[in-house]
Amino acid sequence: MKILGQKSLGTFLEKMCWFLLAAGAAVIAGLPWLLGFYYNLKQEDYGRPVILFTLAVLYISGAIALAILVQLRLILRDVNCGSPFTMKNARRIKTVAWLCMPIALLYIAGIFTIPSALVILIALVFLFLAALTFVLAEVFRQAVLYKEENDLTI
Amino acid sequence: MPIIVNLDIMMAKRRISATELSEKVGITMANLSILKNNKARAVRFSTLEALCRVLNCQPADLLTYEKEPPEGPAAGPTDGGEKEDH
Numbered sequence: 001m002k003i004l005g006q007k008s009l010g011t012f013l014e015k016m017c018w019f020l021l022a023a024g025a026a027v028i029a030g031l032p033w034l035l036g037f038y039y040n041l042k043q044e045d046y047g048r049p050v051i052l053f054t055l056a057v058l059y060i061s062g063a064i065a066l067a068i069l070v071q072l073r074l075i076l077r078d079v080n081c082g083s084p085f086t087m088k089n090a091r092r093i094k095t096v097a098w099l100c101m102p103i104a105l106l107y108i109a110g111i112f113t114i115p116s117a118l119v120i121l122i123a124l125v126f127l128f129l130a131a132l133t134f135v136l137a138e139v140f141r142q143a144v145l146y147k148e149e150n151d152l153t154i
Numbered sequence: 155m156p157i158i159v160n161l162d163i164m165m166a167k168r169r170i171s172a173t174e175l176s177e178k179v180g181i182t183m184a185n186l187s188i189l190k191n192n193k194a195r196a197v198r199f200s201t202l203e204a205l206c207r208v209l210n211c212q213p214a215d216l217l218t219y220e221k222e223p224p225e226g227p228a229a230g231p232t233d234g235g236e237k238e239d240h
Contacts, residue, residue: 153195
């Protein structure tokens with residue numbers, strides 16, 4: 001299976017990002033109805049403050065997730081064009097790391113308010129992702145420096 | 155960069171063009187240009203060996219070291235001259 005280049009897994013993922021962006025935007029737009037449907041299914045009434053707080057968390061984390069997808073799509077575009085190791089991509093990975101932080105903090109705040117066990121899981125996952133992505137961003141940045149040094153070694 | 159690559163001088167002495175040199179050495183024209191314009195950060199021994207072989211010269215004919223002038227307006231003489239006592 002071809003991983004990078006034309007007609008590869010990388011190209012497929014880049015196209016998937018467009019689909020996920022559109023789907024994500026549609027989900028964010030329909031959040032009030034989706035949340036109402038979910039609460040009807042559970043047959044629970046948590047009160048207006050909880051519902052509003054949950055909506056706010058979902059809207060903000062949804063918007064940030066879309067921003068992460070945009071960065072990932074740009075990274076995949078450069079990777080598929082044959083120039084993955086650039087400072088721009090290193091900065092994009094660091095941006096993704098920074099974007100994971102507010103999502104983690106939002107869901108940590110939601111532990112005390114949103115009545116769902118998934119909240120703490122999402123908070124922990126995004127905390128871990130943020131830390132890991134910071135490390136990856138630094139590794140990538142050093143790889144770019146090595147590449148630049150190698151490019152100017154004749 | 156204190157290391158100066160004197161490729162142009164040797165190429166003129168041996169009357170060899172950049173295209174011919176790059177083909178015989180086995181590097182691209184772009185890399186040869188980087189070397190000639192002192193933009194290279196490092197040179198592999200294999201490349202240096204190929205250049206010396208094609209140009210029939212020694213590495214010292216191609217590479218010279220020029221000390222960079224010290225920075226700052228208060229920089230004194232750099233020839234290691236002795237300070238005068240007043």
